[in-house]
Amino acid sequence: MNSFVSASTVEAKPAAAEDVVRLVNVKRSFGDTAALDGISLSVRKGEIFGIIGRSGAGKSTLIRCLNGLERPDSGEIRIEGRDIVGLAENELQPVRRRIGMVFQHFNLLSAKTVEENVALPLKIEGIAKSERLARARELLDLVGLADKAKAYPASLSGGQKQRVGIARALAARPALLLSDEATSALDPETTRSILALLKDINGKLGLTIVLITHEMEVIRGIADRVAVIDAGRIVEEGQVWSIFGNPESAITKSLLAGIRPQLPEHVAARLSSAGGTEAILSVDLAGPQAQGALFADLSAAHPHSFRLVHGGIDHIQSQPVARFFIAVPTRDPGLKDEVEQFLTARSARVEVLGYDTDHV
Template sequence: MNSIVPAAAIERQTSSDEASDDIVRLVDVYRRFGETAALDGISLRARRGEILGIIGRSGAGKSTLIRCLNGLEQCDSGEIHIEGRNIAGLSERELQPLRRRIGMIFQHFNLLSAKTVEENVALPLKIAGVAKTERLRRASELLELVGLSDKAKAYPSSLSGGQKQRVGIARALAARPALLLSDEATSALDPETTRSILALLKDINRKLGLTILLITHEMEVVRGIADRVAVIDAGRIVEEGPVWSIFAEPKSEVTTSLLSGIRPQLPEHIARRLSPSGGTEVIFSVDLAGPAAHGALFADLSAAFPHSFRLVHGGIDHIQNQPVARFFITVPTRDAGLPARVQQFLTARSARVEGLGYDTDHA
């Protein structure tokens, strides 16, 4: 029988590119189903110890991407490197040892109802031929990590959704993987339970230095724990970068749409009365992030243009310890050049300013 590889050995790279910090590297990956390009030239990397969020709408290519990453789907062309080894084109037999380096967390938990919690957690080790005493010791260790030591002898039917997902996380960690894939792992959970699961994943990432890929359609999940985010649409990565930067200045339409539920938006009763011309006030959105959001921007604006604007909506958030702000202001049009001067003033102070239209109904 095999035994679990010691943690110290797991941490040593065995691939030919030991100097690389990339646990995952995709190079120009294509996958087609008939005339549909599910993956259309994807290039992406996830570094050792980082949490990378991959977000997109339904049908964007997320499921195909994750199936290619764990070897369940073969790409048509391109390279998929896991810990430095290109898995594209490997046979099922060649993939087996590599799959042990990848843990999977599923949306609907995928627990075996006829097995106890500890048996579910130990199952990957049983399949790998690990001795019973060792796999039960590892299961106990992991159940303590996820806060379910008292549920070892329970069956999945007696657990809440959040507890089932904790069991799923423990099982995914059983073989000490280098990479953890989370496939919509919180979308079946209520908001409070989602926060607790995300906090657990962040804690595991911090304690174990584990690379985590979060496949999701929820920006709240990405904001909660990811270091970087890649936005996928129609099989392509349309933008990627640090989470705070993408939230502060989305460049693609799909990212803007995905963010609409959690970024301040112009109140609907104001948006309804906007006109492209002819109003008494012009309405601007003002986006700030990083150092630009720390300054006394509106105090400076008031000093430069007394009584020249109204703050009508907005707020400030902190993402990855960086302030990210969005505000909506109105500027009167009685002085035809005033809106342009205000916009220029704000832009010079690193704000991103967009004219949304004219308020036709402000007294």
């Protein structure tokens, strides 16, 4: 292990209850449009916190407020306990040095070598050349690019450029790393390698990371907690496994549609609001109940009460998360209600999607 990793691990040991970021009722409008409409959240030291939403949800404005580039109209933004709202530009500078930024399009200087790009924040601070280049080499070793120190950005792949961007963001030993859509320009395999690197850095350095993204796979890959933002408001927040297992808001369900089991299209196409031979139910479970003998117990309690249409079990943050679709015969008017009650009593979220008009 190199000296940089071991020293930083000692320096950055997290205090679990300490908030690095705390927002209280933050509002920011542009004309009549509310980009942020009362955002409140906290990010604990050493945590990877995801903020996800569609384009135009307010993510970009939020991240610009976090690093002081955008001033909110009202509310508090505390970084390591200090409210940065209202600070003069010269007062913001030391706060910004505690914040590293990783960008979607890398923002590397093409005329400078890799090590010069990494060392640039330290040059701006006036750190001696020998010290800043030594720091750059340590960081390039950390991100797996020690052999690229003298190369220029044009010779690097997209994933390598992002690794350089991450190394540069760590140059000034920040307390907080902001990742602004850092993987959205990368292919899936490279994305996984960058997420693994961020997770590794978080573990080794105890670094607090806030991920801004529109990709649920990114959140699933490394985040501890997630906030879903829509129209400038947080519509859902919690542990990643819990949100994935039991999404409540329509926007969260929509964002998850690509990575959670969905009712097969040919079944969904023939559903009606009433009058079918079977009621189609979605059943969402998270935690221990998701891998228990739920359907075996249901069959024992109510024989011939359902058939399994589609679904599966996943594991997120070592927690089982499941979604199933079942069909309940409508021949007995009370059977659907009995099945729903049985499932909800066992912590399942149940929704009647409609009635199958064609199944025999």
